[in-house]
Amino acid sequence: MIGTSRRSAGRRPLDKSRKERFFDLVNVPLLAFSALLVAYGSVMVWSATSGMAGGDGLFKRHLVGVAVGLVPLGVAWFVDYKALRHWSGPLMSLLAFLLVSPRIPGLGTTAKGATSWLQVAGVRLFQPSEPGKLVFIVVMAALIAEYEGRIERPRDMWRVLGYLAAAIGLILLQPDLGTGMVFVGITMAMLLLGGLEGRRFLVIGALVAVSVTAVFAVDGTLDKIAGKDVALKQYQKDRLLVFIDPERDPAGAGYNLQQSKIAVGSGGISGKGLRAGTQSNLHFLPERHTDFIFAVLGEELGFVGAVALLGLYLGLLLTALSIAASSRDLYGALIAAGIIGMWAFQILENIGMSVGMMPITGIPLPFMSFGSSAMVTNLGAVGLLQSVWSRRYGT
Secondary structure, three states, rough: OOOHHHHOOOOOOOOOOHHHHHHHHHHHHHHHHHHHHHHHHHHHHHHHHHOOOHHHHHHHHHHOOOHHHHHHHHHHHOOHHHHHHHHHHHHHHHHHHHHHHHHOOEEEEEOOOEEEEEOOOOOOEOHHHHHHHHHHHHHHHHHOEEEEEEOOOHHHHHHHHHHHHHHHHHOOOOOOOHHHHHHHHHHHHHHHOOEEHHHHHHHHHHHHHHHHHHHHHHHHHHHHHHHOOOOOOOOOOOOHHHOOOOOOOOOOOHHHHHHHHHHHOOOOOOOOOOOOOOHHOOOOOOOOOOOOOOHHHHHHHHHHHHHHHHHHHHHHHHHHHHHHHHHOHHHHHHHHHHHHHHHHHHHHHHHHHHHOOOOOOOOOOOOOOOOHHHHHHHHHHHHHHHHHHHHOOOO
16 A cells, blocks of 8 residues: 655765766657557557548648647656645546536537547537546546545545536536546545545445446336436447447447458458458458557457557556655655556556457556547656656655
8 A cells, every 4th residue: 555654755865977867867668668659559550540531631630739749748758746746626627627618518529429529610629538637537537535545434435426427427427438437547546545445445346336236227217207318328328238248239239340350350360461361451440540459450460469459558658657655755646546447447448348358448558548638648658757757756
């Protein structure tokens, strides 16, 4: 457990060499794993967009997203993360605005069934719930750090869950069920580090199960009363039903899953080669550069390419975990834990849905899927981790 004892961690020795001081400020493994994942993702986006209408433009947009993402990486690294704790109130207001903004008339636009994007003068700009993930992490870290590593009273647990429920409620207005699930993953990781007792995780799990069941039970009735989809869109319900019964509606709601499994399975050990995947190039695989980028990787680079990706993710997550362990205070450790939860959940969900082990959602694969909003958010998360690392001696 990381508690307040870290506040009295040792100070940086004054007699260190220039090389040692460099490694005090820069976590090289974090930058290396991040850069390798960005490069790997860029290659896969290039391959996945080949043969698509406007594919060259999509790839250029991907590279622009990488370049833009270097700005929040640098800013988050430069800013002392401890100062963010004093801005919890304004950041909570910013988070609420980000999650609600797509529903503001004239600002939001609908894509793939969800009103989760902002546009100005007809130009789609970004998905505000993506940077909202980082704001949520910073806000929740400040809240949970108040308990100094011991969340013992039930009312403290309910307070944290109340913040989570409020955020998810705003997300479901879009509706963006996938991002709501990511917020749950973030919160669970932070509570695990923040001192919540193990038995209470069972309570939270039961609450989630009951809530999902209740939504399904009453959603149809609410839709009939309102004359429209209220909580869940029909395609979202179909995706969950297909996960329960994979053979359900193979030509409709189950089509994406079937094509993804075929693509991954046909890659074999070494794959068919870049830009040589038949499922993607013959347009059987939908959303191949976004939601199902892992299926493209599995078909074109095979088992070897998939293992290489998982190895990079493992290195990234273990490096982030070491940064959490090295933090001089609980607040910094909680920020790192939230980022770990965000990445780990998205990796498990995206890869899991590609092989039929998780329900299909629109959750992007970190650093791999096409999408500037997600790329900027992930690089901003790297900057936050570097901020925690570079200030672990209290400077």
